[in-house]
Amino acid sequence: DTEVTQTPKHLVMGMTNKKSLKCEQHMGHRAMYWYKQKAKKPPELMFVYSYEKLSINESVPSRFSPECPNSSLLNLHLHALQPEDSALYLCASSQGVGAEEKLFFGSGTQLSVL
Amino acid sequence: AQRVTQPEKLLSVFKGAPVELKCNYSYSGSPELFWYVQYSRQRLQLLLRHISRESIKGFTADLNKGETSFHLKKPFAQEEDSAMYYCALSTSGTYKYIFGTGTRLKVLA
Numbered sequence: 001d002t003e004v005t006q007t008p009k010h011l012v013m014g015m016t017n018k019k020s021l022k023c024e025q026h027m028g029h030r031a032m033y034w035y036k037q038k039a040k041k042p043p044e045l046m047f048v049y050s051y052e053k054l055s056i057n058e059s060v061p062s063r064f065s066p067e068c069p070n071s072s073l074l075n076l077h078l079h080a081l082q083p084e085d086s087a088l089y090l091c092a093s094s095q096g097v098g099a100e101e102k103l104f105f106g107s108g109t110q111l112s113v114l
Numbered sequence: 115a116q117r118v119t120q121p122e123k124l125l126s127v128f129k130g131a132p133v134e135l136k137c138n139y140s141y142s143g144s145p146e147l148f149w150y151v152q153y154s155r156q157r158l159q160l161l162l163r164h165i166s167r168e169s170i171k172g173f174t175a176d177l178n179k180g181e182t183s184f185h186l187k188k189p190f191a192q193e194e195d196s197a198m199y200y201c202a203l204s205t206s207g208t209y210k211y212i213f214g215t216g217t218r219l220k221v222l223a
Contacts, residue, residue: 031209042200042213043158055209090158097209100146100165105158 002027006091006106014114015081021109023074023091029104031055031097032074034066035090037108043090049074050097081113116141118203118214126220127191135186135217137175137201146204147184149175150213153197161186161199171195191221 004025013019023032031050035043048056049068057066063085065077074091088108094101117140127133139145149161162170164177164184175186184201201214 033209033211042215043211044213045210048209050209094209100163100204102148102160102163103150103211104160107157 002104004091004093004104004106006089006109008109009107010110010112012112012114013078013081015083017081018077018079020078021076021089021091021111023076023106024072025093025104026072027093027095027104028071029093029095030071031094031101032068033092033094033103034074034076035092037088037090039087047076055097078111081111083113086111086113116203116205116210116212118201118212120199120201120214120217122217123215124218124220126222128222129193130190133188133191133195133219133221135199135201135219137184137186137214139182139184139201139203141182141203141205143206145177146206147175147177148202148204148211149173149184149186150200150202151197152200158200191219193221193223195219196221 007022033048034046037043045058046060047066052068063080067075090108091106092103119138148163151161152158173188177184198218200216203212
């Protein structure tokens, strides 16, 4: 399996809802990432997990809560989101943690916050 | 601060014509540079990285540290090259990728 799988593909939620995005990879990659991509904009880094530990939090609001239960899974828990949080949320993984490592992206979850 | 600049939002060329997508970066350390591509309805994927010095699908990119550039080139564009192209910079000692704003390439028949 050489893919990063994200579920769900689409999600519509209200501002008071709690939901979770899921990401899975079975390539043995040791780093996993969450990116946010608004329409016609580049991906923006949110979080990085390295060896299941949070390495980078790019000053993301606390209404986004990442979790890495094991080396293959990455979750993003959502609570009390705002309409401006509507975006494509991309998960990625890389084999190692060096700067030269390439990223493998999932196809994303398109999130709409009403 | 690190920055990646792709000056062209849209680049249109005719099939068979040469194509060059520009990328300039700002980083005081030793950069790792990449080109990622997103074809219609497909996920973002790596096209090539400077460390590998490879040619993928006829594309090449050379890191020019003097001009802080990493332009993507192909001598003869094909219609299937139409896609969104992102230049990305990875900084040593971190896991941060910084993406440029992207260039949409349209290859016209």
